[in-house]
Every structure is written in C-alpha cells, then in structure tokens.
Amino acid sequence: MLPDHLPRIEHPPVRLRAFEPRDAGLVVSVAGDPLIPLITTVPSSGSPADVQAYLERQHDRLPAGQGYSFAIADAATDEAVGQIGLWTSEIAAGRATTGYWIGGAHRRRGHAGAALAALTDWAFSLPEVERLQLHVEPWNEASWRAAERCGYQREGLLRSWQRVGAERRDMYVYSMVRQWDP
Ligand SMILES: CC(C)(COP(=O)(O)OP(=O)(O)OC[C@H]1O[C@@H](n2cnc3c(N)ncnc32)[C@H](O)[C@@H]1OP(=O)(O)O)[C@@H](O)C(=O)NCCC(=O)NCCS
Structure with missing residues (x-):
C-alpha cells in the first residue's frame, strides 16, 4: 500500500514538505512564467483567490x-x-511519473537536481514503484540535465506527445527502473 500521508523528506540542500499558506508568494512569482502555467495548474492570474x-x-x-x-x-x-x-x-502497472518546477529567482542553484534526487530515492523505497518516468521538451536542457545528473536515462523522443499552450510538442521520455539502474 502506498503511504496515505505526505512525508517530510530531508535531503540537504533541499527539504520536500507539504505546501503551506506562507508559500503563496512563490506561486505568485511563477504566475507569469512562460512555461509553468502551461504545464501545471499554477494560475496565470496570480490572484490571491486563485x-x-x-x-x-x-x-x-x-x-x-x-x-x-x-x-x-x-x-x-x-x-x-x-x-x-x-x-x-498508473501505479497498478508499477509506473509512476514525476515533474517539477523552480521559481525564477531560485534557479541554477541545484534545487531541481537535489529535489529530483530526493523524490527518486523516496519513490524507490516504495515497493509499488518499479519504473519512474518524466517527460521533457528537447530545448529544456536545464530539466533534462537535472534528470541525467540523477541517473535517469533518455529512452527516446515522443512525437507530438502533449499540448503545451496552443501547440502540440515533442517530448523526450526519461526513466529510472528498479531492476537495472543504480
Ligand atoms: C528546469 C528547471 C526545473 C531547472 O531548475 P534549476 O533548479 O535551475 O536546475 P539545477 O540548478 O538543478 O540545474 C540542473 C542542471 O541544468 C543546468 N542548467 C541550469 N539552468 C540551465 C540553463 N538555463 N541552460 C542550460 N543548463 C542549465 C545546471 O548546470 C545543471 O546541470 P549539471 O547538473 O550538469 O551541472 C527550472 O528551470 C524550471 O522550473 N523551469 C520551468 C519549468 C520546467 O521547465 N519544468 C520542467 C519541465 S520537464
């Protein structure tokens, strides 16, 4: 059985924890990001209610x-x-997916790589997770470098995989699998 609570994961220099009301400023700060509101439910309005x-x-x-x-x-x-x-x-089939974003003011300090390493370690401590995958556009070098640094392997290019805003986009698929990867 997967855990029924969100753990707190200490993995310096980051900690993974539940969102709190005091995190509203971070969400406001990415409302105008060119990508984040298109691939997540972050509201582009940035309004307090949203x-x-x-x-x-x-x-x-x-x-x-x-x-x-x-x-x-x-x-x-x-x-x-x-x-x-x-x-x-898709956990009944042994598959889980990850995705992430970092606020513009906090980028290029290793936060994405550290968070992905923390998430990956924790995910593979769960017996249900046999394969962990992520999708990233070819231009998004910061994201696929973070994945490769953590040991994810690029498996191929999925053509027209996903709508991002007005366009369908190709995505690299990356994975880590329990049997073969470190
Ligand atoms: C992609 C994103 C999560 C990276 O976050 P980050 O905290 O800046 O990433 P890190 O500092 O951990 O850097 C990861 C790697 O990318 C490199 N990198 C960082 N920014 C880069 C850039 N703009 N161009 C090329 N490489 C970059 C780093 O040097 C590092 O490489 P290394 O491990 O080989 O040294 C962040 O830019 C972001 O949130 N972008 C918008 C949302 C998004 O793209 N999410 C991912 C969707 S798949």
Missing part, C-alpha cells in the same frame, strides 16, 4: 489518488523554492 485554490489543490492530490505534491524548500531556511510531484495514477 493562488489559495492552487495551494489547496496540492493537498487534494493524495486523497484523490493522483499522487504526492511536494513543496521544494531550502533546507536551511524552509523557504519554498519550487514544486515536485510523484504521480501515481
């Missing part, structure tokens, strides 16, 4: 059976710097 609804939705993911949505926090200050999820809708 941001509060976003924070509440993150707590609904687990009881709804969708998975685990973590705030990525700086381990030293506990300030939220981003979000990472473990999505489990």
Whole structure:
C-alpha cells in the first residue's frame, strides 16, 4: 500500500514538505512564467483567490489518488523554492511519473537536481514503484540535465506527445527502473 500521508523528506540542500499558506508568494512569482502555467495548474492570474485554490489543490492530490505534491524548500531556511510531484495514477502497472518546477529567482542553484534526487530515492523505497518516468521538451536542457545528473536515462523522443499552450510538442521520455539502474 502506498503511504496515505505526505512525508517530510530531508535531503540537504533541499527539504520536500507539504505546501503551506506562507508559500503563496512563490506561486505568485511563477504566475507569469512562460512555461509553468502551461504545464501545471499554477494560475496565470496570480490572484490571491486563485493562488489559495492552487495551494489547496496540492493537498487534494493524495486523497484523490493522483499522487504526492511536494513543496521544494531550502533546507536551511524552509523557504519554498519550487514544486515536485510523484504521480501515481498508473501505479497498478508499477509506473509512476514525476515533474517539477523552480521559481525564477531560485534557479541554477541545484534545487531541481537535489529535489529530483530526493523524490527518486523516496519513490524507490516504495515497493509499488518499479519504473519512474518524466517527460521533457528537447530545448529544456536545464530539466533534462537535472534528470541525467540523477541517473535517469533518455529512452527516446515522443512525437507530438502533449499540448503545451496552443501547440502540440515533442517530448523526450526519461526513466529510472528498479531492476537495472543504480
Ligand atoms: C528546469 C528547471 C526545473 C531547472 O531548475 P534549476 O533548479 O535551475 O536546475 P539545477 O540548478 O538543478 O540545474 C540542473 C542542471 O541544468 C543546468 N542548467 C541550469 N539552468 C540551465 C540553463 N538555463 N541552460 C542550460 N543548463 C542549465 C545546471 O548546470 C545543471 O546541470 P549539471 O547538473 O550538469 O551541472 C527550472 O528551470 C524550471 O522550473 N523551469 C520551468 C519549468 C520546467 O521547465 N519544468 C520542467 C519541465 S520537464
């Protein structure tokens, strides 16, 4: 059985924890990002009501059976710097998916790589997870470098995989699998 609560995962320099009302400023800060509102439910309005609804939705993911949505926090200050999820809708087949974002002011400091390493270690501590996958556009070098740094392997290019805004986009699929990878 998958855990019925969101754990707190200490993995310096980051901590993965539940979102809290004090994290609203981070969500506001990414409302105008060119990509994040297109691939997540972060509201492009940035309005207080929409941001509060976003924070509440993150707590609904687990009881709804969708998975685990973590705030990525700086381990030293506990300030939220981003979000990472473990999505489990295909867990009956042994598959889980991850995705993540980091606020613009906090990028290029290793937060995505550290958060993905923390999430990956925890996910493979769950016997149900046999394969962990993520999808990333070819231009998004920061994201696929973070994945490769953690040991994910690029398996191929999925053509026209997903609508992002007005266009369908190709995506690399990356994975880590329990039997073969470190
Ligand atoms: C992609 C994203 C999560 C990266 O977050 P980050 O905290 O800046 O990433 P890190 O600092 O951990 O860097 C990861 C790797 O990418 C490299 N990198 C960081 N920014 C880069 C950039 N703009 N161009 C190329 N490489 C970059 C880093 O040097 C590091 O490589 P290394 O491990 O080989 O040294 C962040 O840019 C983001 O949130 N973008 C918008 C949302 C998004 O793209 N989400 C992922 C969807 S698949």
